[in-house]
Amino acid sequence: MTTSAPMDPAARLVRLLIVDDDPLVRAGLALMLGGADDIDIVGEGTDGTEVAELVDRLRPDVVLMDIRMPGMDGLTATESLRTRPEAPEVVVLTTFHADEQVLRAIRAGAAGFVLKDTPPAQIVDSVRRVAAGDPVLSPAVTRQLMARAAGTGPRDDRMDRADRARQRIAALAEREREVAIAVARGRSNAEIAASLYLSVATVKTQVSRVLAKFGFNNRVQIALLVHDAGLLDDDGAEPAT
Secondary structure, three states: OOOOOOOOOOOOEEEEEEEEHHHHHHHHHHHHHHOOOOEEEEEEEEEHHHHHHHHHOOOEEEEEEOOOOOOOHHHHHHHHOOOOOOOOOEEEEEOOOOHHHHHHHOOOOOEEEEOOOOOOOHHHHHHHHHHHOOOOOOOOHHHHHHHHHOOOOHHHHHHHHHHHHHHHHHHHHHHHHHHHHHHHHOOOHHHHHHHHOOOHHOOOHHHHHHHHHHOOOOOOHHHHHHHOOOOOOOOOOOOOO
């Protein structure tokens, strides 16, 4: 049984909506997440077609969304949801480590994904992190997904995507570019601050500026763009010029 740390009295409850067509999965998620003092499960859905109405009525901060559902799948629901103003964050549930469907969800604005066999404590932590504005992809998984993205489509399409990505990156100020590359390496705000000799508050401001310039929803989308531009080698380091 998962135990949760005592809740900070000043902390805000994370309002969570669970969407999965399997009642046993929903029950298991509700059991593990409901035990956390700082997470309030405001509702459950069984299909993507229910998401819009549930979000309007329940106003969740985070939606934990299964990918494969009848009627409307979680990908279509995520794409629709993330176009709305003040949309909740979305974490997709999957059984695959590097599924092209996960890439589609992230490009649509999902904050990341968790595997259905992830240990309960990590799923709880993932919800907390997403609510706090951090993606829930480890650097290793992010690189795996970026490699999948780079390898999809005809060669000419990949080259065009790289050219477009480089043009967009070129519009950034030097410090914004440095922060974007550090984000793509999977570094936290604190790690970026230490490596660039900045305050954490300044790093947060720079990340927000990059997101705004690109019209992105989360840091994983920054990482994908930096990768598309060819600014990272296979080990996550910026290539020599």
